Amino acid sequence: MSDEAPSHPGRPGPEGAAAPATGGPASEDLMERVVGLCKRRGFIFQSAEIYGGFRSTYDYGPLGVNLLRNVKNAWWEAMVQRRTDVVGLDAAILSPPAVWQASGHLANFTDPLVDCRACHQRWRQDKIGGVCPNCGSTEFTEARAFNLMFKTHAGPLEDEGAVAYLRPETAQGMFVNFVNVLQTTRKKPPFGIAQVGKSFRNEITPQNFVFRTREFEQMEMEYFVPPAEAQHWFEYWLAERFNWYLGLGIPADKLRLRHHDPDELSHYSAGTADVEFLFPWGWDELEGIANRTDFDLKAHAAASGEKLDYFDPTTNERYTPYVIEPAAGATRTMMAFLLAAYDEDEVGGEPRTVLRIHPRLAPYQVAVLPLSKKDSLEPLSRRVLELLQPHLMVDYDVTQGIGKRYRRQDEIGTPWCVTIDFDSLEDGGVTVRDRDSTEQVRVPVDGLLDELRGRLDAR
Ligand code: ATP
Numbered sequence: 355m356s357d358e359a360p361s362h363p364g365r366p367g368p369e370g371a372a373a374p375a376t377g378g379p380a381s382e383d384l385m386e387r388v389v390g391l392c393k394r395r396g397f398i399f400q401s402a403e404i405y406g407g408f409r410s411t412y413d414y415g416p417l418g419v420n421l422l423r424n425v426k427n428a429w430w431e432a433m434v435q436r437r438t439d440v441v442g443l444d445a446a447i448l449s450p451p452a453v454w455q456a457s458g459h460l461a462n463f464t465d466p467l468v469d470c471r472a473c474h475q476r477w478r479q480d481k482i483g484g485v486c487p488n489c490g491s492t493e494f495t496e497a498r499a500f501n502l503m504f505k506t507h508a509g510p511l512e513d514e515g516a517v518a519y520l521r522p523e524t525a526q527g528m529f530v531n532f533v534n535v536l537q538t539t540r541k542k543p544p545f546g547i548a549q550v551g552k553s554f555r556n557e558i559t560p561q562n563f564v565f566r567t568r569e570f571e572q573m574e575m576e577y578f579v580p581p582a583e584a585q586h587w588f589e590y591w592l593a594e595r596f597n598w599y600l601g602l603g604i605p606a607d608k609l610r611l612r613h614h615d616p617d618e619l620s621h622y623s624a625g626t627a628d629v630e631f632l633f634p635w636g637w638d639e640l641e642g643i644a645n646r647t648d649f650d651l652k653a654h655a656a657a658s659g660e661k662l663d664y665f666d667p668t669t670n671e672r673y674t675p676y677v678i679e680p681a682a683g684a685t686r687t688m689m690a691f692l693l694a695a696y697d698e699d700e701v702g703g704e705p706r707t708v709l710r711i712h713p714r715l716a717p718y719q720v721a722v723l724p725l726s727k728k729d730s731l732e733p734l735s736r737r738v739l740e741l742l743q744p745h746l747m748v749d750y751d752v753t754q755g756i757g758k759r760y761r762r763q764d765e766i767g768t769p770w771c772v773t774i775d776f777d778s779l780e781d782g783g784v785t786v787r788d789r790d791s792t793e794q795v796r797v798p799v800d801g802l803l804d805e806l807r808g809r810l811d812a813r
Contacts, residue, residue, distance in 0.1 A: 366725055367757075368794075371702075372700070380752075398563075399413045401413045402594075402706075402742050412749075416717075421691070422571070422684060422688050424717075425684055428598075430550065433548045440548050441535060441546070441548070445526075447520055447552060447554075448521075449526070451517050456654050458653065461720065463662070464500055465502060467498050469495040473486060476558060478557075479497045481559065502555040503520070503522050504568075524572050525576060527549055532654075533661070536664065550573045550684065551574075552569060570683055571683070571684035574680070576679050577671065578675035579677070581674075581675070582795060584676040587678045596611055599640070602691065602715060624645045624647045627643050628642050628643075629682075633690070640690055642679075644678070644680065650677065652674055697710050701792055706764055707733075711767035713770075714810065716766075718748060720771070720773075721759070723750075723756060723774070738784065738799060741802065746806065751763075764789055767789070770789065773785040778799070783797060784796070784798075
């Protein structure tokens with residue numbers, strides 16, 4: 355029990371029990387507190403901050419980079435590693451206009467841009483409900499179609515022949531490599547190609563911290579299926595993707611599936627549903643799951659003159675597969691995990707901030723904390739650190755009192771602290787302390803890795 359005092363004076367003292375969670379701060383405050391935590395503790399920094407910051411671009415700091423990597427790894431594990439029907443890809447970000455001409459993005463990847471006639475601010479018409487968020491006016495210019503793709507030039511000449519685009523989605527990389535993957539892997543439908551990487555959109559109004567930025571990271575998979583099976587696989591992936599978020603700790607009451615109305619569908623889609631999260635400002639999209647039909651493969655086949663289809667030797671039929679696409683945002687999802695995990699409670703009568711993030715996503719799974727800075731504890735502490743480091747992300751902290759150090763780890767979501775004390779030198783045991791319950795148990799150093807792995811696997 356957490357409030358059971360270790361009877362040994364050489365060990366970390368009791369903290370008192372964690373009071374039951376209060377459900378955290380009200381949603382108006384939640385966003386501010388999470389953004390504050392991200393800056394204070396080094397999850398996310400404003401980009402180019404020393405030059406006043408570059409609007410709506412962000413850099414991921416020492417903790418953020420771990421968390422983001424863990425989100426992407428969890429996705430990769432579920433979508434590629436644990437399956438035999440999905441393979442990975444890492445395609446180029448720079449791409450020629452031909453790709454975006456064929457995919458329809460040059461013509462259709464636009465948002466409706468309006469100017470407020472009163473204050474002259476620019477807005478995305480479909481996001482403001484007819485009222486200027488800045489001044490309240492309802493008078494706007496006619497909407498113009500604004501293309502979201504970033505255009506640049508490859509090579510020293512800035513003429514039309516040198517135009518290139520930064521990809522606005524990773525998906526096209528899978529379509530243009532369809533035949534390469536088919537031939538090199540001998541996969542046959544149903545099979546998928548997955549990719550994680552940066553995408554760029556010149557958003558009219560980037561907003562809500564890293565929810566909508568111009569440079570962001572996506573996790574997308576294109577699942578190629580016989581056309582007659584498309585509906586089945588669409589429903590299959592809706593369930594798979596919804597459960598992925600639940601499994602990583604997003605509470606069920608903060609997650610929902612929303613099917614698009616026919617007039618909302620993208621130019622390529624025969625059906626789309628979004629996984630939505632209850633953000634502090636309301637329900638909003640984490641991931642879109644779409645039935646893209648054979649639109650993309652047919653469009654690229656027509657434009658390139660290459661055959662992008664599949665010959666099924668068992669039926670002697672040649673067909674263009676349909677595609678089911680679960681398309682998630684890594685950076686946006688990371689923010690949802692932070693918002694869902696943020697909590698405030700009391701330990702031993704003192705308030706604390708605690709990030710109840712899933713241990714697999716936590717920036718550090720373990721913190722190794724020598725009880726005192728005394729040299730005598732260092733060799734064993736180093737040994738414990740080196741025992742854990744090949745297997746887990748480990749923080750090492752020797753500064754300040756143990757209570758303060760526990761609080762610092764709670765705030766960044768470290769699920770377990772391992773304290774090395776003076777008794778450890780005698781009995782070879784260390785104290786493992788749990789973030790959520792503050793419970794402490796004594797574990798022999800030899801069994802420590804198994805103990806921690808067991809706890810991780812149990813989640
Ligand atoms: P929206 O309608 O919000 O602009 P979308 O429906 O066009 O988004 P998709 O093209 O379906 O978005 O992209 C798939 C996922 O990529 C989104 O669910 C989101 O998680 C992520 N994403 C898209 N645009 C951005 C952005 N500007 N910043 C961060 N993540 C993004």
